[in-house]
Amino acid sequence: MSVESMDHAPTSFPSHRLSIVVPMYNEVDNVEPFVTAVHEALDSYPHPWELIIVNDGSRDGTQQALDKQAQLRGPHVRPIHLWRNFRQTAAMQAGIDAARGDVIVTLDGDLQNDPKDIPSLVDKLLKDDLDLVAGWRQNRQDAFILRKIPSRIANRLIRRITGLEFQDLGCSLKAYRADVLKRVRLYGEMHRFIPAWMATVTSPARMSEVPVSHHARTAGESKYGISRTLRVVLDLLAVNFFLRFAGRPGHFFGGMGLGVGLVGTLILSYLGVLKLLGESIGGRPLLWLGFFCVLGGLQFLTTGVLAELLIRIYYDRGDVAPYHTSHTAPTSDADSWHRRT
Template sequence: MQLSIVIPLLNEAESLKELHNWIASVMRSNSFSYEIIFIDDGSTDDSWKIIKQISAEDPSVKGIKFNRNYGKSQALHVGFDKAEGDVIITMDADLQDNPEEIPDLYHLVSKEGYDLISGWKKKRYDSVLSKNLPSKLFNAAARKTSGLKLHDFNCGLKAYRKAVVKNIDVYGEMHRYIPVLAKNAGYSKIDEKIVQHQARKYGKTKFGAERFINGFLDLITIWFLSKFGKRPMHLFGALGILMFFFGFLFTVWIGASKLYKLYHGMPNILVTDNPWFYIALTTMILGTLLFLTGFLGELILRSSREKDRYRISETTGEF
């Protein structure tokens, strides 16, 4: 199979039939063998009903329904797991991603050998203050942190070589950083392509302003994981030893100062009346806690991570 098109969605009943017809038309005109996988992330409208109707009419359409809303990353995770195509395309279900871009994305991966091609919505139809400006700041921080020179990390329209999606783990809310996850997994041939962005035709966006706060927090997380994810002791252990060492030096200095004053008959004060005593004690305790954090991190890495991050209530089509 040439193509798997993975489409996560939440309450997009109005756009699904139009999106399917548009994708099917593009696939037929390019003679692609393909599958479309809709992942219903706990919709409360008629999205799943429509997906089942489309699947009954078109055997290339498959559907997965979560029993509640787990998030886009979990939807992509299961979509990647089920995809059978040589090239996997992801896109949003709100008609803001143009299916006419799919053939070019496919050829960049299949013919030119790219591991991942990320869409770049250079011209956007979103609000400048609520989306465009925060998005530019977010992408600039992601470029600086990751070293990937992409303009639009969060674009839903992307193309992947099959090996990439089978060897990365999209969890939490890390769908924003799939190119970074791919790079950290050893896939270096990553580029971008300018794609057409369209104004939303139905409904409203499912993401609020909090997504940018979460995005920056996730960026810090993925930076940490890429640097120290496999060696937490190198960070926490080093910081712990350093703080404990400085605390110990403070303690030695306090003790030496007290002995000096006693030896020379100078007025002396209780150790507990010296503020440096509490600074030294706090520093040593923090150092010990940091070291233990690194040690626990190493133990956690050696235990298996829980994989059951979502529950599927129903499927349609043949997987």
């Protein structure tokens, strides 16, 4: 993964179609300014693009405002309305599913991300043949306690667990190669873990992070706070499991089973020696601890075996594999074999 400055403006693009995916929740005051800002930023964009705005169950008139903009701007503005608030990750996944472009850019709809950064991120993605280019808000215009502290804690935890050296995983402004992004399914609070999930289907060397602009919110209310750090910790456990043990869950549960069972065995062995020496052990809490540790170890081992059976069934279906290859140039059948001359 590399971090580079994006002071330059893109001069030309490889041919592609661009889909911009934006989740919105109760942002009625930002709808018209945001759609206008995107059109101004992409006024001279040389390739086809579409704007997909996912209304995540808003109740403040966001739906009506989006429909109005779609009528005014044309069919390339595509609002999607979810029937209730499914939260940002689900809304982002809905937009990704609907995207038709070869390149997908995601950003927030509160105008804190600057749409003018979109061409530069796409330029970096395509010219350097990357799968992900993430924005880095070096000069954040947020409240220190409510936004910056939770973000710093979350980013530090994510870097420590995943090993990815991104400075700002919480920035929604990112550009993706669509065929790679669509191999990943998002749920929970996983939108902030997208680089980690993408590391399961592509190399971290094909990811980059670049500085982008960031603006203070001028309308609407922030939906973030300290509580999201707790949700990040819970989702981080799932990320760690899938990154390290998705193809070998028996090692995860088996390791815990062996550890817990060993502790129980040592405790019971110690108590057995005391019993042979004539001491009473029937009323000791340590006896119960040893018993339940052995029982828990056996349960972990059994769970590991069942998990291995499930993962074998999953891979034996034939439509998935425990690995991913990079793109290689196609060859004809006649050219794909070595022949003696």
